[in-house]
Amino acid sequence: MAILPSSLQALPLPNVLQSIAILSTLLILIPLLILLYNLTLHPLATYPGPLTHRSSRLSWVLALQRGTLHADLLALHNTYGPIVRVAPNELSYTDPQAWKDIYLNPRIARADLWFRKQDPKEPYSIMGANEEAHARFKRAFMGGFSEMAVRECSVTMEGYVSKMMGMLRQQEVVDLVQWLNMVTFDVSGDLSFGSSFGSTVAGKPHEWVEISNSFGVGIALMASLNHYHLGLMKLLKRVIPARTRERMLWHKQLTHEKVGERLRMEGTRRDFVQCVLDYNRERSTQEKGRVCTPEEIELNMSVLVFAGSETTSTALASTLWYLLRDREWLDRVVQEVRQTFSQEEDIQMVTTSKMPILNAVISEGMRLGPPSAISVPRIVGKGGEVVCGKRVPEGTLLAMNQYAVFRSASNFPSPHTFDPSRFMGEAAEKSSASFYPFLLGRHGCIGEKFAWAEMRVILARLFFNFDVSLTDTSSSTIKDWGEQKTFIFWQKEQLEVKLKAV
Numbered sequence: 173m174a175i176l177p178s179s180l181q182a183l184p185l186p187n188v189l190q191s192i193a194i195l196s197t198l199l200i201l202i203p204l205l206i207l208l209y210n211l212t213l214h215p216l217a218t219y220p221g222p223l224t225h226r227s228s229r230l231s232w233v234l235a236l237q238r239g240t241l242h243a244d245l246l247a248l249h250n251t252y253g254p255i256v257r258v259a260p261n262e263l264s265y266t267d268p269q270a271w272k273d274i275y276l277n278p279r280i281a282r283a284d285l286w287f288r289k290q291d292p293k294e295p296y297s298i299m300g301a302n303e304e305a306h307a308r309f310k311r312a313f314m315g316g317f318s319e320m321a322v323r324e325c326s327v328t329m330e331g332y333v334s335k336m337m338g339m340l341r342q343q344e345v346v347d348l349v350q351w352l353n354m355v356t357f358d359v360s361g362d363l364s365f366g367s368s369f370g371s372t373v374a375g376k377p378h379e380w381v382e383i384s385n386s387f388g389v390g391i392a393l394m395a396s397l398n399h400y401h402l403g404l405m406k407l408l409k410r411v412i413p414a415r416t417r418e419r420m421l422w423h424k425q426l427t428h429e430k431v432g433e434r435l436r437m438e439g440t441r442r443d444f445v446q447c448v449l450d451y452n453r454e455r456s457t458q459e460k461g462r463v464c465t466p467e468e469i470e471l472n473m474s475v476l477v478f479a480g481s482e483t484t485s486t487a488l489a490s491t492l493w494y495l496l497r498d499r500e501w502l503d504r505v506v507q508e509v510r511q512t513f514s515q516e517e518d519i520q521m522v523t524t525s526k527m528p529i530l531n532a533v534i535s536e537g538m539r540l541g542p543p544s545a546i547s548v549p550r551i552v553g554k555g556g557e558v559v560c561g562k563r564v565p566e567g568t569l570l571a572m573n574q575y576a577v578f579r580s581a582s583n584f585p586s587p588h589t590f591d592p593s594r595f596m597g598e599a600a601e602k603s604s605a606s607f608y609p610f611l612l613g614r615h616g617c618i619g620e621k622f623a624w625a626e627m628r629v630i631l632a633r634l635f636f637n638f639d640v641s642l643t644d645t646s647s648s649t650i651k652d653w654g655e656q657k658t659f660i661f662w663q664k665e666q667l668e669v670k671l672k673a674v
């Protein structure tokens with residue numbers, strides 16, 4: 173008896189043992205009953221999927237944490253078809269009809285899982301789940317992404333691309349993944365913070381950029397924990413190592429300072445902040461509604477820096493990864509660029525928009541390496557909905573996971589082959605029905621036009637100035653882009669290339 177704590181010694185032993193036995197039984201029985209319910213009586217019980225995924229969320233979480241969720245989801249669709257129950261309360265679709273059924277339905281909202289506020293006092297961001305705040309931010313940012321505004325902002329972008337070309341001329345072997353990251357972050361930084369990170373002219377990434385690139389793993393972890401509602405976020409905050417916490421605080425502080433400096437600038441500037449300031453001015457003079465607070469501007473500008481750079485650099489990296497392994501398409505696009513332009517300065521947003529081969533290789537690069545490979549899920553509202561002709565109950569999570577959609581053989585024949593001709597001529601119409609890398613509907617990408625301008629200008633200028641080839645020692649550990657890990661962003665391996673100025 174001496175080994176029992178004194179509080180237990182006071183209790184009659186059979187009662188203690190009985191309680192332990194009941195507790196242990198419940199601990200085993202309750203999860204078992206939940207698994208059984210998920211498999212039999214759950215409203216999604218008739219949807220196909222493997223037992224492991226239909227019964228519990230754990231397999232999905234483990235795949236996300238391994239960085240293989242994109243590939244695992246594709247494998248599930250290849251086995252179970254265009255609609256798969258990937259977790260007890262979540263359906264994944266590759267049927268193209270689902271694009272419109274899910275993303276154009278106003279009663280299906282973005283679920284509060286990936287970008288949940290960590291503190292109730294924090295403002296919402298445009299990526300958040302609050303529809304009122306989202307609509308307000310969208311209206312406020314719209315002015316920065318009109319045809320005219322994109323043309324104006326493209327002048328800034330073209331300036332950074334020129335700087336990049338100048339720096340590349342001084343080198344023979346470079347890691348293109350790193351250069352694409354640096355230039356896209358500098359462009360986004362300039363347009364969202366009022367000043368760049370200076371990475372392109374320094375030839376090395378600013379620490380803010382390096383820290384940002386590790387955020388994907390953190391967001392994936394939060395997205396997993398948020399499924400469990402156990403206050404795990406609070407626990408996580410306590411176990412984050414001091415060094416990581418310091419870096420996160422430094423990152424936040426620098427963002428605060430940069431946006432603060434931009435807001436204090438006098439006069440007007442062609443950038444994304446200006447459109448919010450114009451929106452605020454119009455609201456306050458006409459008293460039409462809520463303006464965007466400095467805190468909201470700060471948070472949303474840091475979202476824009478990231479949303480506008482990592483995505484664009486990934487699309488370009490994937491395009492180049494495939495092009496540099498495909499002599500025929502590389503020659504075709506280089507020829508198109510060099511026949512269209514006689515001097516680098518002419519390669520601009522407007523002049524590159526109608527180049528069929530350039531556009532097709534970029535689309536094919538985004539198809540095989542979609543920047544948004546796994547999708548932020550949507551949630552079905554009150555009363556349920558019909559998606560792809562089947563009833564889906566209220567509260568169900570839905571997603572078109574782009575990697576699976578774009579690599580599905582029913583949407584794209586020979587889906588793993590790099591073949592830009594899918595996006596040319598008559599074939600393009602069929603491909604576009606399954607291809608929405610920027611999404612559609614009210615949460616579709618606000619920066620699509622700008623991203624296209626940036627991708628075309630960077631690729632065209634690169635091929636105008638250089639013969640680009642893989643180095644003899646280019647040590648790719650992968651045979652296909654999709655073998656890399658993805659959390660919310662791809663963990664890209666380096667792309668070492670030889671540059672020969674022409």
Ligand code: HEM
Pocket residue numbers: 282298299310476479480481483484487543544547548609610611614615616617618619620622623
């Ligand atoms: C190749 C480049 C890009 C791709 C593939 C891409 C893709 C996407 C996708 C798929 C979404 C929807 C996310 C979701 O709700 O599930 C999105 C949203 C968004 N993107 Fe992009 N994006 C790119 C470039 C950009 C650029 C250049 C900017 C800004 C400069 C930008 C700003 C945004 C913003 C603010 C949202 C949130 C829109 C909303 O919720 O209403 N993106 N993007």
